[in-house]
Amino acid sequence: MCQRRYVDDILKRFAMDECKAVVSPVDMSTRLVPSDAATKVNAPFREANPQEEHWVAVKRIFRYLQGTKTHGICFKPGNKIDFRGYSDADWAGDLADRKSTSGYTFMLMGAPVSWGSKKQSSVSLSTSEAEYIALSLAIQEGKWIHRLLCEILAAANETGPELMIREDNQSCIKMTKNPVNHGRAKHIDIKYHHIRDEVKRGEVKLEYCETSLMLADIMTKALPGPRHMDLTTALGIHACSH
Template sequence: MVIAIAKYYGWPLDQLDVVTAFLYGIMKELVFCAVPEGVDLDGDFDCLELVKAIYGLKQASRVWNETFDEFVCSIGFQVSAFDPCLYIKVSWGSKKQSSVSLSTSEAEYIALSLAIQEGKWIRRLLCEILAATNETGPELKIREDNQSCIKTTKNPVNHGRAKHIDIKYHHIRDEVKRGEVKLEYCETSVMLADIMTKALPGPRHTDITAALGIHACSH
């Protein structure tokens, strides 16, 4: 499908062929092989340990895939939930807020504004791509774990808790009112971003890292 869309729009495609790809996989299992004919070794050896995969080995394809997957994920790509051969670059950002927030709700409100800006750009890009297949663009859903922040976006009255917030951030209300953005409450128990902002208990930390696909380099 990706190639068909690229063909429709005339986009350039880059193709990469890793020479002797199977030889780059690092063996994690203990595998031995017979000493090849014509090879003379010091000592009486009947077998050799394989450190790297070789072509024809039963595990060669899987070992190379694991090596490739670890590298691609380490540079910011994420494997698709629908196709294990498709990797997608994850868009993310970390920015210090320029204004001083007087409450956590206000800080969440400002961060929500930035998330919507990024989300709208991605949605428009997807709408342009999917136009080639006569499909409508996906609905923009933003998950927010602060209920007070969600109520502020739906309340048209500038009450005491929001009237001092810079007016440029109140575009959120217009987006929600027009139905271009749908806010969904995300409970703390399923909020994966908590690992970035809180000191979590060991079991909870382990669950979130597993859900995010983060693995220790030593494993």
């Protein structure tokens, strides 16, 4: 799945069709005005009154598109349905209000079919809490995709895969499985504790994932060029042959 023609049209519309390519969409050294203080993946789009620094940030995205316009989402063939999710969060990444950012991605046959990045509505007091809130968002999205996938497979008399979500914070995983030891979680809004019920009923399975292998990391913050390229490759984004 590639959108080279669409990218070419956008670059021409903004007179950026001859710009020099870069390897990542956000410069790690970028610091926007206080209302958008941190280097967030969605920062250029949340500013109602953009300044010069915001235009520079958007032009960087154009330059990234210039270098990746031949890239697309590539699915891998296989006899077994490969479906899994990844959930991640930064911690207090917004320098203005110290709120964290949730990120998730769901992979099907080696390529992303759903992904999201959302600023959390409250300040998290620990990395575990930020990850726990992010996991709630990922489970909500994952259950919808999983249900749809199972219905499609049922029509072909096939059994759907389990809903497996990978998480790189072991304390977060423990919070979902041991509600008795709730010292770190008792202050967390009750709306997020549906996670425990989902895990207890076996509707969602959590698996520990090393941070270096966490694909949703790309959804939570700006990354160095090499790390960004490693993750896009792992996400199944490659140069298209056509």
